[in-house]
Amino acid sequence: xxCIISDARSSDIGTNTGRNTALKTGILFPGCIYGxxxxxxxxxxxxxxxxxxxxxxxxxxxxxMWSSFISYSESYSYDREAxxxxxxxxxxxxxxxxxxxxxxxxxxELSQNPYSExxxxxTLPFGSGADxxxxxxxxxIGPKIEAFVRFAVEELGQTPEATIRILPYIFCIFLNELTxxxxxxxxxxxxxxxxxxxxxxxxxxxxxxxxxxxxITRFDEHGNGTDGxxxxxxxxxxxxxxxxxxxxxxxxxxxxxxxxxxxxWIEPSQEHADKLQAEFSAxxxxxxxxxxxxxxxxxxxxxxxxxxxxxSDILNDDGSPSGWLEQRLRYxxxxxxIPK
Numbered sequence: 217x218x219c220i221i222s223d224a225r226s227s228d229i230g231t232n233t234g235r236n237t238a239l240k241t242g243i244l245f246p247g248c249i250y251g252x253x254x255x256x257x258x259x260x261x262x263x264x265x266x267x268x269x270x271x272x273x274x275x276x277x278x279x280x281m282w283s284s285f286i287s288y289s290e291s292y293s294y295d296r297e298a299x300x301x302x303x304x305x306x307x308x309x310x311x312x313x314x315x316x317x318x319x320x321x322x323x324x325e326l327s328q329n330p331y332s333e334x335x336x337x338x339t340l341p342f343g344s345g346a347d348x349x350x351x352x353x354x355x356x357i358g359p360k361i362e363a364f365v366r367f368a369v370e371e372l373g374q375t376p377e378a379t380i381r382i383l384p385y386i387f388c389i390f391l392n393e394l395t396x397x398x399x400x401x402x403x404x405x406x407x408x409x410x411x412x413x414x415x416x417x418x419x420x421x422x423x424x425x426x427x428x429x430x431x432i433t434r435f436d437e438h439g440n441g442t443d444g445x446x447x448x449x450x451x452x453x454x455x456x457x458x459x460x461x462x463x464x465x466x467x468x469x470x471x472x473x474x475x476x477x478x479x480x481w482i483e484p485s486q487e488h489a490d491k492l493q494a495e496f497s498a499x500x501x502x503x504x505x506x507x508x509x510x511x512x513x514x515x516x517x518x519x520x521x522x523x524x525x526x527x528s529d530i531l532n533d534d535g536s537p538s539g540w541l542e543q544r545l546r547y548x549x550x551x552x553x554i555p556k
């Protein structure tokens with residue numbers, strides 16, 4: 217299984233401003249997924265160009281389509297102007313095993329990730345916030361992922377296969393803790409922000425993640441209660457793009473379109489927009505995964521989550537924490553008070 221995880225931050229690096237409304241992942245063709253780093257317009261032109269090749273050959277097998285992509289990438293006329301560079305992270309399964317590749321437009325080079333066949337915890341952060349994320353991966357998130365795997369297998373009795381299926385959702389909780397936590401401003405200034413989400417590829421298919429709620433909460437400084445939810449973010453996969461639900465007043469419900477691959481315009485037709493909105497509304501409440509994260513580092517010490525659940529499992533009708541969430545928050549407080 218390969219997984220491409222992305223934030224939603226679109227930044228103007230020159231002014232350190234931006235919006236958390238970008239969709240940087242998609243399916244290039246059945247058998248290949250991608251993630252974009254760098255200049256969105258240049259990447260969009262490249263991807264749409266190959267989409268035309270794929271559409272002209274709808275019945276071609278994956279191996280031949282991947283060979284066509286290699287030829288396309290080698291002959292493509294890349295924009296060499298400063299600031300127009302992009303990187304594509306790709307995962308393809310032409311031989312039955314998902315393999316990671318990287319295409320750098322600066323040199324027009326397509327290279328395979330040498331670690332892609334190893335079954336171990338491995339992350340390759342890219343983009344404007346890569347250095348910040350890399351430090352967190354090494355010092356905090358990496359050890360927490362390893363601890364979660366042990367916890368799921370030894371304490372919850374999960375099989376390795378079941379653990380792997382929910383691991384990307386757990387990973388997104390840890391990343392969302394960063395972008396909604398104590399250092400949110402610093403991350404957004406570095407170009408990292410919004411709700412983390414992912415594409416997944418196995419030996420026989422690829423898809424966006426299933427619907428999920430990620431709740432991030434903040435404790436008061438005395439550890440006696442909570443100051444409320446810092447963020448409650450929902451991800452809903454749609455036939456084109458994703459739906460995002462957030463507590464931010466400026467963008468409580470957004471549909472992020474996979475504009476890099478399928479749309480010539482920012483907005484689809486009204487008929488298509490209505491269809492996407494209907495999909496969004498239908499999948500709003502019942503979700504595959506609910507997970508809780510913590511804004512403050514001292515409380516990031518447990519793994520509260522539910523699989524196959526609903527929004528009501530974590531929030532009451534008035535928006536207050538449910539009984540389950542209150543119980544998990546008390547447990548987090550208790551863990552912090554236990555001498556280490």
